[in-house]
Amino acid sequence: MPFSTPASTILLDSLITPATLAERLGTTERNLSEWRITGRGPKFIRIGRSPRYRPEAVDEWLLAQEHASTSEEAA
Numbered sequence: 001m002p003f004s005t006p007a008s009t010i011l012l013d014s015l016i017t018p019a020t021l022a023e024r025l026g027t028t029e030r031n032l033s034e035w036r037i038t039g040r041g042p043k044f045i046r047i048g049r050s051p052r053y054r055p056e057a058v059d060e061w062l063l064a065q066e067h068a069s070t071s072e073e074a075a
Contacts, residue, residue, distance in 0.1 A: 011054075014054065014055060015045065015047075015052035015053065015054060016052060016053040016054075016055060016058065017050075017052060017053075018032050018033070018051055018052075018053075021042075021053050021058065032051075036051060041061065042057045042058045042060070042061035042062075043057040043060075043061070044057070
């Protein structure tokens with residue numbers, strides 16, 4: 001009988017830690033923490049006390065940051 005990996009393990013393996021995300025975004029873990037508190041950052045999953053990010057949620061958030069001009073940012 002072939003062994004298959006449960007879906008939850010695949011999801012867990014794909015989650016991004018705050019340290020990794022902060023490095024990729026060129027920001028700090030503290031900024032990510034502030035973004036979680038204020039709801040300005042990517043959606044996250046909390047496992048116990050540890051936040052993790054789905055790659056798809058990060059991609060969605062990044063695309064939402066796209067602007068055609070600086071005047072759009074204030075809107």
